[in-house]
Amino acid sequence: MLNAILNFIVQFLSNPTILIALIVMVGLIIQRKPAADTMKGTIKTIVGFSIISAGAGVVIGSLTPLDKLMAGTFDLSGTLPVNESAFAVASAQFGAALSGIMAIALVVNVIQARFSKFKFIYLTGHEIMWISTVCAISLNAINMPLWQIIISGGLITGTYMAVFPALIYKSVCKVTGTKDLAIGHSGTVFYWLAVIVGRLTGNKEKSAEDMKISKTWNVLRDLTVSLTLAMVIVYIVVSILSMILAPDLAKETFAGTNFFIFSITYGAQFAVAIYLIQAGVRMVVGELVPAFKGVAEKFIPDAIPAIDIPILFPYQPNSVLIGFISATVGGLAAFFVQILLIGTIFELPLILPTLFTAFFYGATAGCLCNKEGGLRGVVIGSAFTGFIIALFPALLIKFGKVFVEGTTFGGGDSAVIGIFNTQIGGFISSFGLFIVIILLSLAPIVWSLMTSGRPGITEKNISEGK
Numbered sequence: 255m256l257n258a259i260l261n262f263i264v265q266f267l268s269n270p271t272i273l274i275a276l277i278v279m280v281g282l283i284i285q286r287k288p289a290a291d292t293m294k295g296t297i298k299t300i301v302g303f304s305i306i307s308a309g310a311g312v313v314i315g316s317l318t319p320l321d322k323l324m325a326g327t328f329d330l331s332g333t334l335p336v337n338e339s340a341f342a343v344a345s346a347q348f349g350a351a352l353s354g355i356m357a358i359a360l361v362v363n364v365i366q367a368r369f370s371k372f373k374f375i376y377l378t379g380h381e382i383m384w385i386s387t388v389c390a391i392s393l394n395a396i397n398m399p400l401w402q403i404i405i406s407g408g409l410i411t412g413t414y415m416a417v418f419p420a421l422i423y424k425s426v427c428k429v430t431g432t433k434d435l436a437i438g439h440s441g442t443v444f445y446w447l448a449v450i451v452g453r454l455t456g457n458k459e460k461s462a463e464d465m466k467i468s469k470t471w472n473v474l475r476d477l478t479v480s481l482t483l484a485m486v487i488v489y490i491v492v493s494i495l496s497m498i499l500a501p502d503l504a505k506e507t508f509a510g511t512n513f514f515i516f517s518i519t520y521g522a523q524f525a526v527a528i529y530l531i532q533a534g535v536r537m538v539v540g541e542l543v544p545a546f547k548g549v550a551e552k553f554i555p556d557a558i559p560a561i562d563i564p565i566l567f568p569y570q571p572n573s574v575l576i577g578f579i580s581a582t583v584g585g586l587a588a589f590f591v592q593i594l595l596i597g598t599i600f601e602l603p604l605i606l607p608t609l610f611t612a613f614f615y616g617a618t619a620g621c622l623c624n625k626e627g628g629l630r631g632v633v634i635g636s637a638f639t640g641f642i643i644a645l646f647p648a649l650l651i652k653f654g655k656v657f658v659e660g661t662t663f664g665g666g667d668s669a670v671i672g673i674f675n676t677q678i679g680g681f682i683s684s685f686g687l688f689i690v691i692i693l694l695s696l697a698p699i700v701w702s703l704m705t706s707g708r709p710g711i712t713e714k715n716i717s718e719g720k
Contacts, residue, residue, distance in 0.1 A: 362412020371710030438560030440665030452635030456627020577620015584640025
């Protein structure tokens with residue numbers, strides 16, 4: 255019976271569609287909406303998130319053959335960070351710890367949002383899973399007892415869920431034009447650093463969205479068209495190189511399909527994926543924000559939902575494309591730097607560059623950097639993001655001890671938390687780390703009480719959309 259309950263909790267928390275649909279339904283019920291409206295809002299939320307999930311799956315499916323060609327053609331060997339794979343393997347070993355950590359984390363997030371100035375409710379269920387898993391693995395690596403792992407992991411994850419969205423909240427408000435949404439994603443550290451770089455190096459008066467394109471190229475302003483062309487060109491170039499340098503691999507990958515048709519097919523699939531994501535985002539936002547206010551106003555005044563990164567993409571289509579391309583270049587640069595460091599005291603585990611991580615992290619960084627540093631900020635900030643998304647997982651493996659069955663987690667937040675746990679725990683003992691974590695989890699509430707006369711980040715007069 256206990257295992258069945260734990261499995262239900264894991265499955266419930268691992269399904270953001272059901273989790274957020276429940277929030278919408280409860281919000282509509284609290285607002286005493288008619289049964290028909292409640293059913294409509296709940297179903298549209300489920301459908302919207304299903305569309306987003308389908309789009310994300312198509313993104314990965316459209317890029318997987320390209321990654322395979324690049325890895326085989328250029329004889330690349332190393333670690334490919336895949337959150338889903340790392341979680342799947344780790345959950346078999348740390349299932350009890352993960353269930354306890356996630357359950358405590360949700361409660362801690364609500365407590366932080368209720369009693370501190372960090373009013374963010376983290377609704378990206380799968381990202382909660384990644385952070386919880388990193389906590390379980392890294393805390394186990396320093397031989398912390400199971401009960402301490404569950405409590406410590408829950409406190410860290412729950413506090414993280416309330417605090418980390420604040421790092422980029424101002425920039426998110428400028429992109430969306432509203433203070434009612436935040437981003438809950440394990441790449442927050444990447445975006446925070448990218449925004450700093452973009453702000454320092456760019457000029458926000460020259461927006462990437464205002465790029466002057468001649469009438470001949472006006473068609474490229476359509477995100478679907480520009481993404482399709484870009485990906486088809488990339489596929490054609492890599493396919494030709496593969497046929498020259500690794501003909502057997504090319505033959506296997508093409509599976510009898512002409513390379514040109516193969517390139518068009520997968521290039522178009524990528525654009526289809528982004529179109530799906532955009533449609534799903536619009537549907538979810540239209541239901542989530544009004545319903546969430548019903549829950550927030552009842553239990554947590556001024557609460558802000560923190561949701562997944564695709565919410566930003568429809569607002570900055572040019573920045574999405576430029577950010578993706580720039581991050582890809584940055585990722586390749588990081589890969590070659592890592593190769594040069596092999597055999598030196600600075601050698602790190604080799605992280606293979608992938609286009610789907612470059613897209614999601616780079617596109618998000620591009621959206622945020624454009625509002626802070628314009629076109630130049632997008633290019634430089636996203637390229638910087640592409641560079642560090644290769645280094646952070648390597649640091650997580652080397653110093654955070656998070657490496658399961660040949661893979662690890664790719665988020666910058668995962669690396670920061672994992673490294674913090676192992677390094678501090680190794681320095682002062684696992685029990686010492688346990689005490690430090692308790693104190694850190696109290697810090698947001700204590701700080702909020704000490705600064706009660708000043709507005710919190712969600713209460714400040716943020717210049718929206720500018």
